[in-house]
Structure formats: C-alpha cells, structure tokens
Amino acid sequence: MSPDDPAHPVVEVGPPAHGGHCVARLDGRVVFVRHAAPGERVRLAVTERRATFWRADAVEVLSPSPDRVPSVWPESGPGGVGGGELAHLALPAQREWKRRVLADTLRRIGGEAIADDVAALAGEDDAVPPVEPVGQDEARGGLRTRTRIDLTVTEDGRAGMYRQRSHEVLPIEHMPLAHEAIDDLGLLGERSPWRHRWRPGARVEAIAPSAGEPLVLVDGEPPARKRSRSALPRRNVREIVDSAVGRLTYRVSGSGFWQVHRDAPHVLVDLVLAAAGDLDGARVVELYSGSGLLTLPLVRAVGHAGTVVSLEGDAAAVRDARRNLHDHPTALLRHGRVDPAAVREVGETVAGARTGSAGPDVVVLDPPRAGAGADVVTAMCDLRPGRVVLVACDPAALARDLAAAREHGYVLESLRPLDLFPHTHHIEAVAALVPVGHDAASRTILTSR
Numbered sequence: 001m002s003p004d005d006p007a008h009p010v011v012e013v014g015p016p017a018h019g020g021h022c023v024a025r026l027d028g029r030v031v032f033v034r035h036a037a038p039g040e041r042v043r044l045a046v047t048e049r050r051a052t053f054w055r056a057d058a059v060e061v062l063s064p065s066p067d068r069v070p071s072v073w074p075e076s077g078p079g080g081v082g083g084g085e086l087a088h089l090a091l092p093a094q095r096e097w098k099r100r101v102l103a104d105t106l107r108r109i110g111g112e113a114i115a116d117d118v119a120a121l122a123g124e125d126d127a128v129p130p131v132e133p134v135g136q137d138e139a140r141g142g143l144r145t146r147t148r149i150d151l152t153v154t155e156d157g158r159a160g161m162y163r164q165r166s167h168e169v170l171p172i173e174h175m176p177l178a179h180e181a182i183d184d185l186g187l188l189g190e191r192s193p194w195r196h197r198w199r200p201g202a203r204v205e206a207i208a209p210s211a212g213e214p215l216v217l218v219d220g221e222p223p224a225r226k227r228s229r230s231a232l233p234r235r236n237v238r239e240i241v242d243s244a245v246g247r248l249t250y251r252v253s254g255s256g257f258w259q260v261h262r263d264a265p266h267v268l269v270d271l272v273l274a275a276a277g278d279l280d281g282a283r284v285v286e287l288y289s290g291s292g293l294l295t296l297p298l299v300r301a302v303g304h305a306g307t308v309v310s311l312e313g314d315a316a317a318v319r320d321a322r323r324n325l326h327d328h329p330t331a332l333l334r335h336g337r338v339d340p341a342a343v344r345e346v347g348e349t350v351a352g353a354r355t356g357s358a359g360p361d362v363v364v365l366d367p368p369r370a371g372a373g374a375d376v377v378t379a380m381c382d383l384r385p386g387r388v389v390l391v392a393c394d395p396a397a398l399a400r401d402l403a404a405a406r407e408h409g410y411v412l413e414s415l416r417p418l419d420l421f422p423h424t425h426h427i428e429a430v431a432a433l434v435p436v437g438h439d440a441a442s443r444t445i446l447t448s449r
C-alpha cells in the first residue's frame with residue numbers, strides 16, 4: 001500500500017465503543033474501526049459505507065498501542081470470522097476497554113442519574129467498578145473458556161464460522177477459545193474425520209459439559225454413526241456446579257441454553273446468592289430461568305419455609321428445570337413468555353404462598369441480550385420486591401433496564417461487571433437494586449414478612 005493510498009486512508013483511533021470497535025474520524029465522518037486500539041494510528045480498509053457513519057478494519061498499524069499483542073486467534077482478525085474482536089489486545093487492556101464501554105453506555109443510554117449511581121459504587125475517580133476476570137482465565141490467557149461453540153458447515157464440507165457482520169461462512173482451522181475437550185474432537189480443518197458426517201450448511205453444536213463426554217449435535221441431532229448398536233444417542237449433558245450452597249447437579253438439553261464460560265455457572269450462582277442477601281424463608285420470583293441454573297440454588301437458599309416461582313419461555317428448558325428440581329416442592333416452575341401480565345401473575349402466586357403478605361422478597365432476572373425492557377421492569381417494580389438481582393449480558397440493555405427501574409423507585413446497591421467472554425467485546429454484570437430509601441442495615445426480607 002502506498003503511503004497516500006486513498007482506498008486505504010489513515011486515521012487516529014479514538015475511544016472504544018459498544019460493539020467491539022473504536023471510534024475514529026475521517027474528513028468529519030464517524031468511522032467505527034475494528035481490530036485497532038485506542039491511541040493507535042492505523043490504515044483502514046472500509047467495509048461498509050452508510051450515510052451517517054462508515055465501518056472499517058484496521059489493516060496496517062502505523063503506531064501500535066502498548067496494549068497490542070499478537071492476536072491469539074488470527075482467523076478472527078481483519079476480514080475474518082466474528083467472535084474475537086479483542087484478540088489483539090492484552091487481557092488487562094481488554095477489561096479496561098470493557099470498563100470504558102460500560103461507563104460510556106450507562107451514561108449515554110441510562111442517563112446521568114444512572115451514571116452517577118454507578119460512579120458512587122465505583123468510588124475514587126472511576127466511573128464504573130473494574131471488570132473482573134473469572135476462574136483461571138489469567139493463567140490460561142483467556143483461552144479454552146467456552147464449553148459451547150456453534151459452527152456452520154461450508155459448501156465444501158468444512159467446519160466454519162460466519163465472517164464478521166456477514167452471512168458468508170468461512171472455514172476455520174483453529175478455535176483457541178473453545179474448551180480443550182472440544183478441541184480434542186478434531187472438528188476443524190480440511191482433514192477433519194467429521195466431514196462425512198454432516199452436509200453443507202448444517203449447524204454443528206459442540207458441547208463440553210463439566211461432567212462426562214463432550215457432545216456434538218448436527219442440526220440439533222446426534223450425528224449419524226456407521227454402527228448404532230451402542231446406547232441411544234445422547235441429546236443431553238450433565239453439568240455439575242460447585243457453589244456456595246454446595247454441589248448442584250443439572251441435566252441440560254445439548255442445544256438448550258447454558259452459560260458458555262466454563263466458570264460462569266458457579267460464579268453467577270455465587271454472585272446472585274450474595275446479591276440476594278439472606279434468603280432463608282424468602283419468597284422469590286425468578287424471571288428468564290432457563291433450565292434452572294439459578295433456580296436450584298435459590299430453592300436451596302430459601303429452605304422449606306420459602307418459595308421460588310420461576311418463569312421461562314422455552315419449553316425444553318422448563319422440562320429440564322422440572323427434572324432438575326423434581327424433588328423440590330417449594331419451586332413452582334412456570335412456562336410462558338415474560339411480559340407484564342405474566343409478571344403480575346407470578347407475583348400473585350408468590351404472594352399467595354404465604355397468607356397476609358404482599359409481594360416477593362426478592363426478584364431475580366437474567367434476561368436475554370435485549371434485556372427485560374421497560375414494560376417488564378415496570379411490572380416487576382410494581383410487585384414492590386424488597387430487592388432485585390439483575391444479571392445482564394449487554395451494557396445497553398443493562399442501562400435501559402436500570403433506568404426503567406430507577407423511574408419506578410429502585411436504585412443500584414451493587415454492580416459487578418465480569419469478563420465472561422475474554423477476547424470478545426461482551427460484558428456480563430450482576431446488579432443488585434433496592435427500593436429508594438431502603439435502609440441497608442435492616443434485612444430486606446424482614447421488611448416484607
């Protein structure tokens with residue numbers, strides 16, 4: 001490339017933004033630049049031109065950031081597959097990137113009041129608390145964390161993934177973020193023995209459960225075997241979670257939702273329980289409960305005198321949850337869409353579980369990436385729980401849900417941002433909210449009993 005190549009302009013890279021890119025300016029226009037670091041001077045390949053902004057990849061680094069490292073997954077670099085947007089940065093720099101994005105998103109979308117609430121929790125001069133690494137990620141370089149990966153088979157029968165922001169499938173040779181048990185399956189590469197077991201376009205899910213053998217599903221089914229005299233093909237896996245309330249065992253559908261990071265299940269269980277406070281005898285509503293990862297420890301924590309009413313939209317997940325909690329009669333596991341009417345209904349169910357009392361002591365919610373949304377948050381606040389624990393996997397959705405809760409009288413008591421997706425831009429957070437004027441010294445549950 002010549003130094004003044006107009007097809008590959010040079011920019012100074014600005015701050016990171018939500019979505020895994022940095023913001024730069026070119027002739028007054030905003031350009032979202034991937035594969036760069038704040039403060040770098042880079043040459044661009046423009047990948048998308050819109051009226052109000054462009055997208056581009058940094059294809060040559062003219063002045064590298066001190067945070068830049070050789071990518072741990074070059075196939076996710078410029079022009080490559082999605083899912084490793086920060087793989088060219090040292091892990092502490094990735095977490096600082098995420099902290100800046102979280103701070104910016106909370107202020108921009110949540111508003112000044114939310115940003116101020118969060119800054120008050122962060123202390124000193126920080127806008128948000130630091131993003132915490134989990135498990136052995138520091139020692140492992142953030143690699144081999146994912147117990148679930150999704151692949152798509154290319155036209156010539158190789159395992160691939162989608163090119164960034166595209167429907168084109170690119171074959172991949174390596175997936176260093178996948179658990180070593182998935183790596184050992186040998187799914188990737190031209191010489192993979194699996195190539196005769198799937199067809200072009202098939203979706204391949206590889207699962208490395210915490211107990212037992214890994215599982216591969218092709219279009220949701222166990223792949224065809226030459227000889228099938230062995231036991232019935234498996235579609236489920238067993239997961240074991242060692243948590244603060246002891247060992248928890250689950251059976252989960254292979255293609256159902258389960259936390260992806262190998263340490264996420266126990267980290268989230270422990271953080272949610274800690275944020276929920278003393279649950280002994282409590283009435284708990286849980287929204288978006290999946291196959292019961294959080295329901296089981298909540299049921300244990302409330303004990304025989306308490307109740308947990310959960311609501312989940314996926315029928316297979318509810319079936320799994322019912323199996324996982326079959327010997328816990330204090331759990332009422334509802335199947336249905338989480339919407340304002342359903343929230344009111346589960347609120348009434350949990351209130352009816354004890355005569356003469358009002359709403360739930362605690363609401364726990366772990367919505368999908370889009371968040372719960374203002375209507376659901378409003379309905380939840382109207383139940384007047386003593387405490388809310390919100391697990392969020394998207395900062396913009398977190399900002400919206402916190403703003404809606406604040407409008408209805410609930411303020412942040414704690415916020416724990418977590419790095420459950422190293423080498424990607426994703427941020428997880430566990431937030432505890434309490435009613436405005438809540439006295440931290442008095443136990444939440446006592447106020448509503």
Ligand SMILES: C[S@@+](CC[C@H](N)C(=O)[O-])C[C@H]1O[C@@H](n2cnc3c(N)ncnc32)[C@H](O)[C@@H]1O
Pocket residue numbers: 257258259288289290291292293294311312313314317336337338339366367368369
């Ligand atoms: C982030 S997962 C959390 C599940 C569980 N807490 C866990 O950690 O395994 C979100 C769950 O919400 C469910 N879900 C998504 N949208 C929903 C809706 N509108 N109503 C009910 N459930 C929904 C999904 O099926 C999924 O199980």
